[in-house]
Amino acid sequence: MANNYDFKESEKKWSKYWEEEGIYDFDGQSDKETYSIDTPPPTVSGAMHLGHAFSYSHEDFVARYQRMKQKNVFYPFGTDDNGLPTERLIEKLKNVRSTEVDRTEFVKLCQDTVAGIRPNFIQDWKNIGMSCDFNKSYSTIDNHCIRTSQLLFMDLHKKGLAYQKSAPTMWCVKCQTAIAQAELEDEELNSTFNDIIFKVGTENLIIATTRPELIPACVCIYVHPDDFRYKQIVGKKAKIPLFHYEVPIFADESVEKEKGSGAMMICSYGDKYDVEAITKRSLEPRVVIEKNGVLNHFAAKYKGMNIKDARRAILDDLEKEKLLVNKKPIQHVVNVHDKCGTEIEFLSSKQWFVKILENKKKLIKSADKIKWHPEFMKTRYVNWVEALEWDWCISRQRAYGVPFPIWYCKKCGKEMLADIKQLPVFPLENEPTKKCSCGSDKFIAEQDVMDTWATSSLSPQIVCNFIEDEEYNINFGKTYPMSLRPQAHDIIRTWAFYTIARGLYHHNKEPWSNIMISGHVLDPKGKKMSKSKGNVVEPQKVIQTYGADALRFWAANASLGKDLSYKEEDIKTALRTITKLWNASNFAFLHLTDFKNKKMELELIDKGILSKFNDIIKECTDAFDNYEYSKSKMLTEIFFWSQLCDNYLEITKDRLYNPDKRGVESRKSAQYVLYQLLLGVTKLFAPIMPYISEEIYQTHFVKSEKEKSIHISKWPKYDKKLKDEIAEKTWDKFVEILSFVRQEKAKNKLSLTAEVKLIITEEDNLLLSECLQDLKAVCKAKDIDVGEKMKVEF
RNA sequence: GAGCCUAUGGCGUAGUCUGGUGGCGCAAUUCGUUUACACCGAAUAGGUCCCCGGUUCAAAUCCGGGUGGGCUCACCA
Numbered sequence: 001m002a003n004n005y006d007f008k009e010s011e012k013k014w015s016k017y018w019e020e021e022g023i024y025d026f027d028g029q030s031d032k033e034t035y036s037i038d039t040p041p042p043t044v045s046g047a048m049h050l051g052h053a054f055s056y057s058h059e060d061f062v063a064r065y066q067r068m069k070q071k072n073v074f075y076p077f078g079t080d081d082n083g084l085p086t087e088r089l090i091e092k093l094k095n096v097r098s099t100e101v102d103r104t105e106f107v108k109l110c111q112d113t114v115a116g117i118r119p120n121f122i123q124d125w126k127n128i129g130m131s132c133d134f135n136k137s138y139s140t141i142d143n144h145c146i147r148t149s150q151l152l153f154m155d156l157h158k159k160g161l162a163y164q165k166s167a168p169t170m171w172c173v174k175c176q177t178a179i180a181q182a183e184l185e186d187e188e189l190n191s192t193f194n195d196i197i198f199k200v201g202t203e204n205l206i207i208a209t210t211r212p213e214l215i216p217a218c219v220c221i222y223v224h225p226d227d228f229r230y231k232q233i234v235g236k237k238a239k240i241p242l243f244h245y246e247v248p249i250f251a252d253e254s255v256e257k258e259k260g261s262g263a264m265m266i267c268s269y270g271d272k273y274d275v276e277a278i279t280k281r282s283l284e285p286r287v288v289i290e291k292n293g294v295l296n297h298f299a300a301k302y303k304g305m306n307i308k309d310a311r312r313a314i315l316d317d318l319e320k321e322k323l324l325v326n327k328k329p330i331q332h333v334v335n336v337h338d339k340c341g342t343e344i345e346f347l348s349s350k351q352w353f354v355k356i357l358e359n360k361k362k363l364i365k366s367a368d369k370i371k372w373h374p375e376f377m378k379t380r381y382v383n384w385v386e387a388l389e390w391d392w393c394i395s396r397q398r399a400y401g402v403p404f405p406i407w408y409c410k411k412c413g414k415e416m417l418a419d420i421k422q423l424p425v426f427p428l429e430n431e432p433t434k435k436c437s438c439g440s441d442k443f444i445a446e447q448d449v450m451d452t453w454a455t456s457s458l459s460p461q462i463v464c465n466f467i468e469d470e471e472y473n474i475n476f477g478k479t480y481p482m483s484l485r486p487q488a489h490d491i492i493r494t495w496a497f498y499t500i501a502r503g504l505y506h507h508n509k510e511p512w513s514n515i516m517i518s519g520h521v522l523d524p525k526g527k528k529m530s531k532s533k534g535n536v537v538e539p540q541k542v543i544q545t546y547g548a549d550a551l552r553f554w555a556a557n558a559s560l561g562k563d564l565s566y567k568e569e570d571i572k573t574a575l576r577t578i579t580k581l582w583n584a585s586n587f588a589f590l591h592l593t594d595f596k597n598k599k600m601e602l603e604l605i606d607k608g609i610l611s612k613f614n615d616i617i618k619e620c621t622d623a624f625d626n627y628e629y630s631k632s633k634m635l636t637e638i639f640f641w642s643q644l645c646d647n648y649l650e651i652t653k654d655r656l657y658n659p660d661k662r663g664v665e666s667r668k669s670a671q672y673v674l675y676q677l678l679l680g681v682t683k684l685f686a687p688i689m690p691y692i693s694e695e696i697y698q699t700h701f702v703k704s705e706k707e708k709s710i711h712i713s714k715w716p717k718y719d720k721k722l723k724d725e726i727a728e729k730t731w732d733k734f735v736e737i738l739s740f741v742r743q744e745k746a747k748n749k750l751s752l753t754a755e756v757k758l759i760i761t762e763e764d765n766l767l768l769s770e771c772l773q774d775l776k777a778v779c780k781a782k783d784i785d786v787g788e789k790m791k792v793e794f
Numbered sequence: 795g796a797g798c799c800u801a802u803g804g805c806g807u808a809g810u811c812u813g814g815u816g817g818c819g820c821a822a823u824u825c826g827u828u829u830a831c832a833c834c835g836a837a838u839a840g841g842u843c844c845c846c847g848g849u850u851c852a853a854a855u856c857c858g859g860g861u862g863g864g865c866u867c868a869c870c871a
Contacts, residue, residue, distance in 0.1 A: 004833090186867085193871095209871060222871080255871085264871035271870060332870055343870095379798055380866065387797095387867060489865085524805095526864085557807080557819095561799085563864080565806070569820055572833080579833050587830030634808070638818070649830075657829070739836090746825060746837040753828045780828090 005582040007547030007691065014694045015126060023709045024131045026074045028475060035071035036482040037063055038460050038512055039132060041078035041140060043085045044114055048124035050566060053539035055518035057555035059486030060130050061629040064687035068715035074479050076136035076463045081114045083401045083452030084175060084339050099176060103399045110400045129548045129690045138462055140455045146424035148467045149455040150405040152506055154417050156354060161505050166350040168275045169393055173293030174342040177397040178351045180451065181390045182494045185338040188331055195261065195326035196318060199239040206325065208260030213310040214267035216243045216299045217288040219278060223263045225251035230263060241323045243300060269346035289345055352395035360385055366500050366510050373516040373627040374561040377489060384493040394454040401449030407432050411440035457498035460511045482512040489517045516627050519563040526565050537566050549689035550574040556688045559630040577637060578692045584645055585696045588674045591656040595671045597704050603666055605771045606673040608731025609648050611724040613639065613677055618718040620684050636684040644677055647735055654777030662773065680716045733767055734775060741779040744792040755780050756794055759787035
């Protein structure tokens with residue numbers, strides 16, 4: 001016996017078994033308590049990365065625990081595969097630009113490509129042992145999702161929470177679309193701070209700027225009202241260099257005197273500040289940058305140049321005309337688009353928004369009605385909401401996404417929403433079902449699509465089947481609000497926030513009762529993993545080499561919200577535990593062939609360890625109830641190694657091997673406890689390491705236990721009746737003496753099998769009177785005598 | 795500039811809420827290879843628990859103030 005555990009074979013075998021037997025299928029008819037999980041739909045891309053493996057493991061620990069607690073676990077799986085991220089993926093894979101090909105063709109290319117890569121992509125999640133019900137999987141661009149998303153957009157519209165507005169908004173000139181505040185990222189860039197001469201009459205007015213290309217967009221000059229340098233020019237006009245037109249000079253409290261020259265140009269639009277200033281003073285904007293990042297007629301001779309070229313050309317000309325008095329290199333942080341790293345611009349355009357700002361208070365209050373694990377992550381959410389300055393822009397000027405279910409009347413311009421029966425609707429291809437109230441039946445379709453968050457923020461409504469799709473077969477009332485949202489912390493401001501908003505807006509209810517937030521994976525030195533640094537570890541390779549259980553065991557080292565360094569050593573340690581568990585159970589079952597699982601009177605020392613293990617069960621259960629899987633794993637691990645393997649297995653060997661000498665009853669007692677402990681430990685490990693635990697369960701336990709998989713078996717239960725203080729005291733003393741003997745042998749460089757004479761105290765002798773034979777055997781003691789103090793003689 | 799998190803043997807971490815001799819893993823050293831396991835066992839050494847102050851009989855733990863690291867947001871003239 002003692003075949004090595006072959007994780008590759010085992011993982012393949014049990015994955016297949018679970019799928020065939022429908023172990024993780026959600027039973028919509030069951031009256032067991034439902035535990036529903038709002039699994040993050042990963043963005044379809046090349047492959048699962050280690051960060052995914054990490055955080056998805058965490059949620060799967062919880063899912064498996066809840067399932068063993070006999071809850072009816074609703075655990076669907078989806079992929080996010082529309083919108084800009086998908087377009088960018090397809091552009092890269094197929095070497096096309098969405099703006100340069102026909103829209104219909106491009107959409108088809110996206111659909112086909114994604115459909116092709118999705119199965120392999122999902123396979124990675126199956127390979128790490130996710131216990132999702134993969135029958136209940138969705139794609140954020142499938143008809144069910146489009147219908148849900150469109151229906152709920154119409155709901156927002158009806159409630160006045162979605163509105164369209166022409167205004168300067170954040171814009172990416174590379175992706176050529178509006179973006180939302182949450183999609184901004186900081187990037188530190190090198191730039192130059194240029195001191196440029198404007199003229200006020202014949203006087204020079206120095207203005208410092210990092211963006212000379214916006215000089216033709218300048219609509220006024222701001223100075224501080226208390227700034228003595230500029231008091232006399234307020235109310236006058238300044239002449240714009242190179243472009244030869246004049247703008248007014250205003251005094252405004254918001255100006256920082258110490259910054260730059262203390263005088264600033266207000267342009268349409270350099271940043272949020274400009275937007276506010278121009279709105280406040282009702283100035284006529286001169287928007288110089290077009291949607292594609294090219295300068296227009298306002299830029300006169302620089303028309304047609306892109307931002308960077310124009311910047312260079314304008315600086316050159318300023319220099320030639322001696323209007324550039326100083327150039328200072330600086331490093332400053334700018335907002336860039338998170339998808340492509342391009343600096344964002346502010347352009348005026350018509351966009352769809354979801355109202356957020358007027359509901360900030362409510363949205364913050366919602367956070368208190370959800371249990372955050374860990375608690376401090378709530379603060380991040382609250383900080384973000386408090387700091388929000390824009391409503392949520394959900395329209396994107398892109399091709400691949402959920403279309404807005406709306407047309408505009410050609411004659412009167414009025415909005416015409418789709419009929420619910422029409423959904424999913426594609427306004428570019430479909431027509432409204434009725435005429436406009438003005439009598440016209442000519443319409444212009446909305447061209448824009450929704451941002452992908454506008455749909456993924458509805459993941460609870462999607463999976464719980466709010467729209468009541470028949471083929472989906474889920475009862476919304478039974479599954480919503482959901483029990484748990486698992487996710488990583490980087491998307492609190494997007495996914496968590498938007499989902500809470502949608503829950504509130506559509507159902508006046510928080511979408512889940514718990515949210516668990518995972519940390520990030522770092523490289524062995526504690527640095528972020530990134531392709532450019534070359535420190536990326538691929539989970540596929542880890543699984544290949546060490547198995548999914550080992551990877552999960554490693555992932556369980558980090559408690560929620562904590563970052564974890566990847567160290568190969570730690571994965572190896574995991575593998576050791578797996579092997580140990582396998583060997584220990586094989587050894588135990590060598591001696592359990594004649595075992596009958598029947599309650600019986602136990603030896604004192606057996607009662608002792610059983611009582612101790614009972615406490616471990618309680619602690620693990622409490623830990624898991626609080627989403628502290630790492631604590632449960634640690635407790636189980638320590639008990640398994642140092643109590644069960646190092647001590648109990650050694651102690652019972654004499655009884656197991658020599659029933660003729662020690663008596664059948666003492667062997668039976670050991671058998672009983674061995675069985676309970678091993679089954680218990682295997683179950684406690686099961687959520688963390690689903691494969692090895694299933695392998696052990698199927699190999700040894702399935703004959704005597706009822707359930708067809710450990711993963712639907714009952715989580716061990718704390719049993720008050722097992723608590724036995726005296727037995728525990730006996731066990732502790734026994735182990736203490738055993739350690740002492742081992743220590744003495746090590747000091748004297750003797751083998752652990754060396755025979756000794758053991759002397760123990762009268763008191764200990766009394767306490768251990770029932771287990772002296774065990775003590776004698778495991779210490780390899782010829783005799784045990786009573787003396788003044790504990791001693792070992794050779 | 796603001797908020798949050800964090801600081802524990804060489805490395806990684808538990809313990810902090812609820813004050814009472816700081817535990818575990820890796821690495822190191824020594825010994826042992828015993829009838830599950832060398833993917834092993836036993837033992838040893840190694841810690842002013844970031845600093846300063848306070849509360850207390852007692853502080854890694856509570857309080858105040860610093861310092862270092864990380865994350866997030868803001869700063870964009």
